[in-house]
Amino acid sequence: NAGVTQTPKFQVLKTGQSMTLQCAQDMNHNSMYWYRQDPGMGLRLIYYSASEGTTDKGEVPNGYNVSRSTTEDFPLRLLSAAPSQTSVYFCASSGTGSRAFFGQGTRLTVV
């Protein structure tokens, strides 16, 4: 099993550009998450989805959008990139009673 597949691994954007970070899991997990990790801040929740068709805002949702049209996929869209969105992004999934599984991370730089 691939687990959680997150792409791309690295990305450089210009301010104002939009892009989508892809996340897919093949474990039939209900819950999926997007986090960003910044030095000294730990992992902060951007959005999460408890099941297909539902999404909820986390701690830092501004400037991002998500959708959960299938159980497998949970893409994160940056609407208009800003330098403050320079960060490392992690997608994760978990099922009831199971450990959490993480993607490899995306290192995003906005210039």
Place this chain on the structure above:
Amino acid sequence: KNEVEQSPQNLTAQEGEFITINCSYSVGISALHWLQQHPGGGIVSLFMLSSGKKKHGRLIATINIQEKHSSLHITASHPRDSAVYICAVRRSQGNLIFGKGTKLSVKP
């Protein structure tokens, strides 16, 4: 106050030492996760606990639901255990909240 607090923030140990990392939380949870993040960034889930104790190799995780506290123990520590260890709690709504992590360095 953070909902998930870890201690210590940084920990340096000599190879072979017994290590304990603590996690306290202030919210109702359905489960608690211990994660490991190595330099280079990948995050690996070590344990998921809802009660009692779990053991995997040299790693032991315990949780006390009444006291809202969990510990991660590493026996016979080794330099390859050097990493950031993160505690995360799963709320009843399904979202995960993370502690800020404990940076462990094990010296040979």
